[in-house]
Amino acid sequence: MSSASDATTGQAPVVSVARHPPFILFWFGRVMSTLSFQMLSVAVGWQVYEITGSAFDLGLVGLAQFIPMVLLTFVVGQVADRYDRRAIASICMIVEALAAGALALGTYQGWLTRELILALVAIGGAGRAFESPTMAALVQGVVPRELIPQAAAWTTSATQTAQILGPALGGLLYGFGSMTAYVVACVFFSVGGVLVALIRAERVVSTREPATLKTMFSGLSFIRSRPIILGTLSLDLFAVLLGGATALLPIYARDILETGPWGLGLLRTSPAVGALTMSVVLAHFPIRHHVGRALFASLVVFGLATVVFGLSTHLLVSMAALFVLGASDVISVVIRFTLVQLQTPPEMLGRVSAVNSLFIGTSNQLGEFESGVTAALFGVVPAVLIGGAGTIAIALLWMVLFPQLRKLKSLEG
Known part of the structure; x- marks a missing residue:
């Protein structure tokens, strides 16, 4: 509840999202889903490789997850702004649970093929x-406005916690069979859907505009009309696009740092631990x-950490650089998330969040592709150094192109 309502009801204002029941349900629901x-x-990747032995098919798995996001972005925004966001998120988690359950059933009965796996992955990707x-749009209706910056940080922590534990748990469960991993994922998705359905949102927002092509793309138009939001989103897009050094971790682990799979695991965990x-x-x-x-300082530190990692030949130094890289990245993530929440009207937030998700997904996917291409052309170490220097250059350029963002003093604008 807001401070104003606290004054009228006599109740103490909420000072922490950790003591706010709707956000607690939201946080755990997000953890379960992620x-x-x-x-x-992890489980799908292992199973596909076991069935086909093809690295190309592993790429198809990522593509099956990515394509629905690209195709559905503007439809998603319309839906999120027209209907109860709790219900939408809950239904999506149940759809993902059903996809995981179908993977488990197909594995148990032996009728699962590469094509069916990709189809089920695409269904889950659509969800x-x-x-x-x-x-993301639901946050504004779950916590008071003054707690949104804090909620943004805790929401990011939920994602990072899941990204640290999820792959390890998936690999562990796969040791008991792929069906075990799918069943547990199905259960966790279902629990997440139930938790989100139980949220009692403070504000349920929906737009009354008629659905047209103009309203479908209005999220993009809104971002273009707000230099601060456009600058933040585009800065993150290009910085991540150039700073995708993590895609080259297997090469660093084996050929440069001369460690085994355990070293690769430590390298992959380091940025997530820094981010958390x-x-x-x-x-x-x-x-x-x-x-x-x-x-801008966080982006410069991100670039410098990337350069240090690129030059390092010692595992501990590399881990420290990746830790700093992950920590600095979260600063920009939290600022971007909070600015979008505070500077977007509630009835527009679904469409803007959908475009934001597209930016994030595109930068992550293309960033890994860019790192691979650059490494193939110039070598692994030069590719990482180019990425780090490029990130710093983008930060400096954006300071000139978006002076409003450079001069921004508070998250309220």
């Missing part, structure tokens, strides 16, 4: 395409002043 998605990705932006640590710090000590400076 954990399930990470487990499912996730609706779920991610809808959950920083998200917890920001949850307790949110950025309140000189937001623009903090945003």
